[in-house]
Amino acid sequence: MEGNGGRSGRRNDSISSIMSLGADNNSSSWTDDNNSNDTPATQRSSRAENTQMHELDHETSVHMISQFSPEDASYTDASSNIDTESDIDMLDPSELRHHILELLDELPATCAIDFATPYQRAAMLPPVTQDSLCELDVGRIINNPKLRHDVNFDRELHFRPNLDGSRGKLKLKSADEYWKALLAELVIYKAVGERLRECKSADELEYYTFMIKTNQMRLPGVFSTIYEILKTLVPDRDQAIVAERLDVDMIMQQICKGVFNLLDLAQWLASILKAHCAPMRDEWIDSMLEQTTRGVNQEDQNAIVTGLRQTLAILEAMKLDVANHQIRHLRSLLIDDTVNFQQKYHLHKIAANRFKLESARSWFKQEESLFSNRALGLAPLEIFSSAVLRSLLSQDPSSRFPETFHLDAERLRILRSDLHSLVQMDMCCNAFDILIKDKIDDNTRLAARKSLQANIADIIGESRLYLENLENISAQIVRLVLQLEGATAAFDSDMMSIVEHHLRAELPFSSSAFGVKLEELFSAQFPRLRNAINSSTRHNLLALHDAMLPPTQPAGKCVSQKVISEPPMDEVLKRVTHLAVLHWHVWAAIVYDVQGEGCLQPLSSAGNEPDTSEMNANATSSSPLALSPEMKSQSGSFTQPSGPSITNSRSQK
Known part of the structure; x- marks a missing residue:
């Protein structure tokens, strides 16, 4: 038993501070703020959810669950009735999840609200992902026949998150359920971490360690999504540091060992986002950092969730800004190439x-x-x-x-x-x-x-x-x-x-x-x-x-002549x-068999796909934001207008 006790004590030293977030040595927490910021917002299909992470002290790392308020004491032993000596070997993930749901019903932070339902049913990935935003990549824009046709009829054509109608309400509801489920996950991290700190035996330690791992359902996906989107927004020179700082496996290991510094990560994220986004986003990023810092210091998991939500929304807004800039930059070329592109596109479909x-x-x-x-x-x-x-x-x-x-x-x-x-x-x-x-x-x-x-x-x-x-x-x-x-x-x-x-x-x-x-x-x-x-x-x-x-008159500019509709x-x-x-x-030449002035000849190579190499070159060379290779090869659905307007990147300020 002495050997077990020693093993237990050493293990507690490393596990008791699960998900340290970086504060002082006497406090730790997950923090999140429900500062919802509306992103501007296509088509063809996206949502504006916002996540922000706030300033963290890089020099100090504090364990999130090492300190608890007195009211927490009432539930620290909620699972003490489990016969770990006889049952632990028989527990499987489904049983552990059942115990997690029971714990959600007992904790003061979650007992008054139904967290179990979203915890079980919500999506595993955030509402905003690289897949949901892939339509904003320049390659997809150039090869999107609907967008390339519509640009002829709308001078202000741009992408925006499509949250209109019943479908939009369903997206918002699904997003709320996801973030509620993530909040429940963080609450479990904190509660189980407290039990780990007070474990009396090796079997108890092993049981709660398994519970922590079973609870890791959505948090890895959040960090993975942040990485996947961010790497499409930074130039090649920043790719290595992004991959290093957002190594999801390493982050989850650090969380389990209680050495993860969320404040430091949030500070780094704020700096790199500001370096590559439009200046109009700076205030939003500062707010995210401020709220995350406050959440960490006050041990508020809800604030942490809001910070993560805002971070993803900022990334979505940046993707929208880049895409809308590309549309404006390529507008003349897209319009001028409409007939050539559409004839190739439709002749290819006809041939098939x-x-x-x-x-x-x-x-x-x-x-x-x-x-x-x-x-x-x-x-x-x-x-x-x-x-x-x-x-x-x-x-x-x-x-x-x-x-x-x-x-x-x-x-x-x-x-x-x-x-x-x-x-x-x-x-x-x-x-x-x-x-x-x-x-x-x-x-x-x-x-x-x-x-x-x-x-x-x-x-x-x-x-x-x-x-x-x-x-x-x-x-x-x-x-x-x-x-x-x-x-x-x-x-x-x-x-x-x-x-x-x-x-x-x-x-x-x-x-x-x-x-x-x-x-x-x-x-x-x-x-x-x-x-x-x-x-x-x-x-x-x-x-x-x-x-x-005709171009619209800029707002606030005096007009000498009265405009008559x-x-x-x-x-x-x-x-x-x-x-x-x-x-x-x-x-005309394809369907109505008409040749001559005002009609282009049908293209002979009906089986060829539209050639967009010239447009890709133009799109990349003049972009205000550096485009990664991933941005040059994707496409997507298109949602019609009213979203963010692009501002010059920081390098052009």
Whole structure:
């Protein structure tokens, strides 16, 4: 027994300070702060979770579980009823996890909240990982056909974390569960470490040592993720130090032996992050360091978890900054190379029998047949223009554009919705005209229609659901008519009933009146669209982009001339023109068998993948941040805009 006691005493010296975090020699702790910082935020798919680690004293290393407050004493012997002499050899990981869950229910820090469920069910890896961010790497950006197409239509296109809608809520919930599970893991480290310090026998020591190892489920993944993301953000000269400081196996060994200095690691992380991130992130990094330091000094595991969460969020923001800078830097090149890239991309899919052209050719031929007996002599481009506008104005809800428009599916849906809304707005204004008749002059009528349009737009809001707001729309029309007639009453129930009945019959998309309006709109707007498309095909795509999407005026800059917005129909036709011209440049020679001016020849090597070597070279040479080799070979889903704007790197300050 003396031998065992000696073994136990020596072992306790090394284990009792599990997860030392670097403070003074009389205190130790895991600290974490729930300072959530929103990261700005694509597509195609990411989350903005933030982790920060705060200043640590490099010269001192303190054991996290070596000191406990008096209230901890009530649970230090919670597992003393375990018969370690007879049971320890029979324990397997599942039994140990069961004991860990029992311990979670007993500890003062966790007994009031359900930590067991997330501890068991939460993901093993953090919400932000290198895999979830790989879409932001320049190689993936360059080879992402959706992004390369969309950049033609959005001057401010950039990535952002996509946390919208029900899917976004699910991501946030999953992230919260993960960090709650990690907090439970750290609480167990502390509690079991206390028991290790007070072990009376070798068997007890062995039992709690096994429990510590069984509890190591998520913490290694956090450090591994920090390393994997950071190494993609630093230049080659820093790769060795990053690999050395974030050696996960070594970190976990140090944690088990009670010699891990979290404060020192956090200080190093803060310095290297500041060296490679945009200056706009400095305050965030300082906050992370400050909170981690406070958490370590106060032995607050919750603060430690928040610090780790913030660290990952800072890394995610840095990846977003680099990606968005690359998009801006490569914008002109991407736009100019659109036709070449898309033809290679789609011809490769066609050659592999993964893309069908029959529906597109049938769609074009069907439109061509409408003009065959009219002796109009329309050119293929004019037939194509007619087909695009006719499809947009289709009354059939099942009407679909062919597969060749797959990259524009959402844009076409919005354009169709805008056109239908314009028709419904015109029907409401026509109801007003019928009621007011000739009781006012033309100028008054025009002003009244504009006022009515503004009021109806406020009523329907972004949803633009006319039928659902029919009563309010009718009331607004009646009120305006009575006001212009000089009536003392503000409401007329009979007139209201007439207007509501009239609009209820006309506004549905399936009504015959709506169909007539769509035909009238086609006849009126097709000549304008045809002329716009004809003239625009003479421009290269970069000139077309600049013409269709003029630069926005910088905020705060005085403008000498008043900016006049385009009428709604003109703005819609402009967007249709841009979409149609780009589609024609890509597909005319492939689908519509058209050669000549404004059409590029189909590429002969249909089986070749798009050549992006030149873009990779450009992307790397001018980047404000050094790109590691890993950044030059990845890709990803794309989420649409509103995220962080890139600022110059520290080297350019």
